[in-house]
Amino acid sequence: MSLPKPPLRELEKVFGYTFRDSERAEQALTHRSAAAQHNERLEFLGDSVLGIIVSEALFEKFPQIDEGDLSRMRATLVCGRNLAKIAQRFEVGKFLVLGPGEMKSGGHRRESILADAMEALLGAMYLESDLDTCRKVVLNWFAEQLKTIQPGAGHKDPKTRLQEYLQAQQLQLPVYDVVTIQGQAHNQRFTVSCTVEPLPEAVLGSGTSRRKAEQQAATQTLAMLQAQQETKNV
Amino acid sequence: MSLPKPPLRELEKVFGYTFRDSERAEQALTHRSAAAQHNERLEFLGDSVLGIIVSEALFEKFPQIDEGDLSRMRATLVCGRNLAKIAQRFEVGKFLVLGPGEMKSGGHRRESILADAMEALLGAMYLESDLDTCRKVVLNWFAEQLKTIQPGAGHKDPKTRLQEYLQAQQLQLPVYDVVTIQGQAHNQRFTVSCTVEPLPEAVLGSGTSRRKAEQQAATQTLAMLQAQQETKNV
Numbered sequence: 001m002s003l004p005k006p007p008l009r010e011l012e013k014v015f016g017y018t019f020r021d022s023e024r025a026e027q028a029l030t031h032r033s034a035a036a037q038h039n040e041r042l043e044f045l046g047d048s049v050l051g052i053i054v055s056e057a058l059f060e061k062f063p064q065i066d067e068g069d070l071s072r073m074r075a076t077l078v079c080g081r082n083l084a085k086i087a088q089r090f091e092v093g094k095f096l097v098l099g100p101g102e103m104k105s106g107g108h109r110r111e112s113i114l115a116d117a118m119e120a121l122l123g124a125m126y127l128e129s130d131l132d133t134c135r136k137v138v139l140n141w142f143a144e145q146l147k148t149i150q151p152g153a154g155h156k157d158p159k160t161r162l163q164e165y166l167q168a169q170q171l172q173l174p175v176y177d178v179v180t181i182q183g184q185a186h187n188q189r190f191t192v193s194c195t196v197e198p199l200p201e202a203v204l205g206s207g208t209s210r211r212k213a214e215q216q217a218a219t220q221t222l223a224m225l226q227a228q229q230e231t232k233n234v
Numbered sequence: 235m236s237l238p239k240p241p242l243r244e245l246e247k248v249f250g251y252t253f254r255d256s257e258r259a260e261q262a263l264t265h266r267s268a269a270a271q272h273n274e275r276l277e278f279l280g281d282s283v284l285g286i287i288v289s290e291a292l293f294e295k296f297p298q299i300d301e302g303d304l305s306r307m308r309a310t311l312v313c314g315r316n317l318a319k320i321a322q323r324f325e326v327g328k329f330l331v332l333g334p335g336e337m338k339s340g341g342h343r344r345e346s347i348l349a350d351a352m353e354a355l356l357g358a359m360y361l362e363s364d365l366d367t368c369r370k371v372v373l374n375w376f377a378e379q380l381k382t383i384q385p386g387a388g389h390k391d392p393k394t395r396l397q398e399y400l401q402a403q404q405l406q407l408p409v410y411d412v413v414t415i416q417g418q419a420h421n422q423r424f425t426v427s428c429t430v431e432p433l434p435e436a437v438l439g440s441g442t443s444r445r446k447a448e449q450q451a452a453t454q455t456l457a458m459l460q461a462q463q464e465t466k467n468v
Contacts, residue, residue, distance in 0.1 A: 040301035041293065048282070048289035052365075055282040059275065067274035131286075131365050179435050182462050189461040191435065201413050201425065204438045206458060224440060227423040228416050 006094055014090045015121075017137050020128045026097070028120035031113055033099025039120035046123030052131070053138045054078055057146055069151035076149070077142055083115035086141050092117055158218035162196075165222060171197045174221065176214050179204065194221045198228065240328055248324045249355075251371050254362045260331070262354035265347055267333025273354035280357030283365070287372045288312055291380055303385035310383070311376055317349035320375050326351055392452035396430075399456060405431045408455065410448050413438065428455045432462065 008025055012018045019025035024042070032038040054077050058070050076082065087093065093108040096117060107113050118141075126134050139146065156164070162174055179191040190210045193202035194217035203224065205217025242259055246252045253259035258276070266272040288311050292304050310316065321327065327342040330351060341347050352375075360368050373380065390398070396408055413425040424444045427436035428451035437458060439451025 041299075041304065044301040044304050045289055045293045048286040052282040052286045055279055059279050065275075067278040070275065070278050180433070182458065189458060191437075191458070199414070201438070203425075203440075204435075206437075206454065220440065224416065224423060224425070 005097070008095065011090065011092065011095050015137055016140060017125060017133070019124065021124070024124045024127065025121065028124040029092075029095050029117055030097040031099065031102055031107065031117075033102040033107070034097045039117060042120035042123035042127075043116045044123070045126060046119035046121065049122050049126045049131070049134055050078055050119060050138060053135050054142065056135075057139060057142070058149075061146065062151060065151045072157070073149055073151060077145060080111055080115040082145075083118045084111035087114035087118050092121075158215045158222060162194075162218040162222045162225075165225060166196060174218070176217065177202075178210060178213075192217050194218055196221055196225065199224060239331070242329065245324065245326065245329050249371055250374060251359060251367070253358065255358070258358045258361065259355065262358040263326075263329050263351055264331040265333065265336055265341065265351075267336040267341070268331045273351060276354035276357035276361075277350045278357070279360060280353035280355065283356050283360045283368055284312055284353060284372060286365070287369050288376065290369075291373060291376070292383075295380065296385060299385045306391070307383055307385060311379060314345055314349040316379075317352045318345035321348035321352050326355075392449045392456060396428075396452040396456045396459075399459060400430060408452070410451065411436075412444060412447075426451050428452055430455055430459065433458060 008019065008022055027037050028039045028042045028046075030038045032040055051074075054074050055070070058065075058073050058077075062070065062073075092114055096108055096113065098107045098113070101107075102110075102113070122134060122138065125137060159174075166173060175195045177193045177195070179193050180189075182189045182191075189206055189208060190213040191204055191206040192210060192213040193204050194214070195202040199221065203217050203221045205213045205215070205220060207213040207216050242253065242256055261271050262273045262276045262280075264272045266274055285308075288308050289304070292299075292307050292311075296304065296307075326348055330342055330347065332341045332347070335341075336344075336347070356368060356372065359371060393408075400407060409429045411427045411429070413427050414423075416423045416425075423440055423442060424447040425438055425440040426444060426447040427438050428448070429436045433455065437451050437455045439447045439449070439454060441447040441450050
């Protein structure tokens, strides 16, 4: 059985932000499994608030770094897994309102539910305050990571990450094959397959260059391997 | 040969915004093929400024519409093709600074280059003003579309769009097959293949439900068909 839900006030304390509209804050903590008034619209809004704040912070912190590296760092910071970690630090799971099914199956700990709630809380904040106020809260969430984050390090490109993942598990390296090249010079579209041992089928990726297509295939392959891994760990 | 580039002042007039830092505005118009100081970092920033403004506008305009429909409408508005259309309306192509290769091959008209420049211009605006100022400019870009946009209509889900695309060309309907289902209940990952006549290989999509996987495969299939089509039209 789950413990009684602590008052919102406790969460506000760790966030350093007091909601004016506590009903909306509660909605931000409500998963769609629990009520018709759930947090998905707020999450939609919060996602873009998070995007601008993190983009801006990285843009300013790294005046010489190109768009590709900035994007990779942003992806590292705002990905579901990282948001869930931040949520865990603030024990956001305790405050969630979940339906009975999600409650039973450990929804309080599920990364996607935690990450979505963080975005929804940010959306709720934004609606009743402004970007400056949200920025203070969000920069506090990411304070440590923004201090230590470095381009390149830790945001290796997807092919490198896939390779390292497979090596760590002592598996064969992935094999990439060009499946199709469509279009003419200046407007080509490459489709590439990525084959790895643990997956029964090759995963396809496409892009305007062979490299981009391979990166996309690697991203998807890695996501599928990690999903497989998580399931095994349950 | 290309015409001489008109002064920035003309673009400022149609935008209703005067840049304080005209050097940065010029950089926002500079493709990476032309100079080391190009627009990609500004585009990175502008992309997220665009995201929050459009998200917020949709969130407010449609208080009863769920996150899925809001996301689809946002995707319709901020997609490269739509941004390029807006750029064409403002004749942004005239103001672009391109390298010789891009100039020769019609880079002034290329959708991705136009769309990126719009985002970069927005990034440049944001750096020297604030979100409120940017919002006015952006809401003006999208004024007509925001008046007429409706959830559902025009943002049909990818499977519907793919079907309509194929029907318009009197081709067979796509065939979807489940390739793999990985994981256990509550954490499954579906991989689905989408087979259509004009493409030599099935396109894969994956997601946490069969429907999501099919939608992803349909999106990618449609993108590949359109890329093929565009190439034929060149």
